[in-house]
Amino acid sequence: MAELLTLSRHILQSSQGHEGATGDFNLLMSHIATATKVVSRQVAKAGLLNVVGKTGETNVQGEEVTKLDIIANETLKIMLDDLPVVCALASEEDESFVPTRAGRTEGRYLIAFDPLDGSSNIDVNVSIGTIFSVRRRVKVGVPATEQDFLGPGSEIVAAGYAVYGSSTMFVYTTGSGVDGFTLDPGVGEYVLSHPNMVQPDRCKVLSMNHVHRARWFAPTRAFADHILARDEERYVHTTGRYIGSLVADFHRNLIYGGLFAYPADKTCPEGKLRLLFEAQPLAMLIEEAGGAASDGRQRILDIEPEGLHARATLVIGNKHEVELYEHYERTHEQ
Ligand code: P6P
Numbered sequence: 001m002a003e004l005l006t007l008s009r010h011i012l013q014s015s016q017g018h019e020g021a022t023g024d025f026n027l028l029m030s031h032i033a034t035a036t037k038v039v040s041r042q043v044a045k046a047g048l049l050n051v052v053g054k055t056g057e058t059n060v061q062g063e064e065v066t067k068l069d070i071i072a073n074e075t076l077k078i079m080l081d082d083l084p085v086v087c088a089l090a091s092e093e094d095e096s097f098v099p100t101r102a103g104r105t106e107g108r109y110l111i112a113f114d115p116l117d118g119s120s121n122i123d124v125n126v127s128i129g130t131i132f133s134v135r136r137r138v139k140v141g142v143p144a145t146e147q148d149f150l151g152p153g154s155e156i157v158a159a160g161y162a163v164y165g166s167s168t169m170f171v172y173t174t175g176s177g178v179d180g181f182t183l184d185p186g187v188g189e190y191v192l193s194h195p196n197m198v199q200p201d202r203c204k205v206l207s208m209n210h211v212h213r214a215r216w217f218a219p220t221r222a223f224a225d226h227i228l229a230r231d232e233e234r235y236v237h238t239t240g241r242y243i244g245s246l247v248a249d250f251h252r253n254l255i256y257g258g259l260f261a262y263p264a265d266k267t268c269p270e271g272k273l274r275l276l277f278e279a280q281p282l283a284m285l286i287e288e289a290g291g292a293a294s295d296g297r298q299r300i301l302d303i304e305p306e307g308l309h310a311r312a313t314l315v316i317g318n319k320h321e322v323e324l325y326e327h328y329e330r331t332h333e334q
Helices: 007-015 024-044 067-080 119-124 210-215 218-228 246-256 275-288 319-331
Strands: 054-058 064-066 086-091 109-117 128-136 158-164 168-173 178-184 189-194 205-207 258-262 292-294 314-317
Touching: 007 024, 007 178, 007 189, 024 067, 024 109, 024 128, 024 158, 024 168, 054 067, 064 067, 064 119, 067 086, 067 109, 067 119, 086 275, 109 119, 109 275, 119 128, 128 246, 128 275, 158 246, 158 275, 168 189, 168 246, 168 275, 205 218, 205 246, 210 218, 218 319, 246 258, 246 275, 258 319, 275 292, 275 314, 292 319, 314 319
Parallel strands: 086 109, 205 258
Antiparallel strands: 054 064, 109 128, 128 158, 158 168, 168 178, 178 189, 258 314, 292 314
């Protein structure tokens, strides 16, 4: 019988031999994974539990909040609140971070998450997901501050996502490669299904919302036109896929090869996507999988967020296309 390497065993095996591995990190990662299993169940039953649809409220991003957004956000906060190793939580759905009950002064870790990315797709059954990143505090013994969350993404010690699609997958990295796990509902465990994920070096997919073209600045248009012209063998078989759910677009491009770009434009001059909750964790993942992530001018992981809800242009995927985008940013007027 093929070995069922569960996520919990994988985390344990990955930590063995790490100096000072106290099990705290394993406990933290297991709690995050369990929280995503609960959200997965809520998403799967959304229509039956009558939790689809809008609440009529808007969040700190000014976006309409769906009932599942709230449920996912509360689920993650409840399930991470009683971990002594976690000091504070920051959510894309909340204005400010929240100290945990159990670890608010002694906890070494900080967790930031987008509880349900792509939630505008919930009512039409398109894949959505949870994105998270974990930081380690330098100083413990005092409550967390917002500044503790605002280091460059290069300081993140773990990043990952759960994607709620035809199956639920959990994909994560602790800085030594990327591994993907598929939820076996019969067992209730994530089982290793995509070991050592490396993004194929081919631009099989271009993911951009071309309806926004009139809002794009000149370098973005020049970049897109370069690929769409198909003058290079590399782009002869490139196709377009954009489903308005970053985590699902990212996951597909990670497996098939490709590039996702959500540029700053005349309507969103700072960009739409969130640096802390979306760009940084996905940037760590894609770099660990051999790709790259940039805001068009610099590496995403080098940017220090100015605040919890800082936004950024996100160009993420094959290194060749990220560098091509940066070339157009350098050589074309806005
Ligand atoms: P647009 C979802 O709201 C999201 O934050 C990402 O998941 C997605 O990639 C993007 O916005 C879609 O934005 O403007 O193309 O609808």
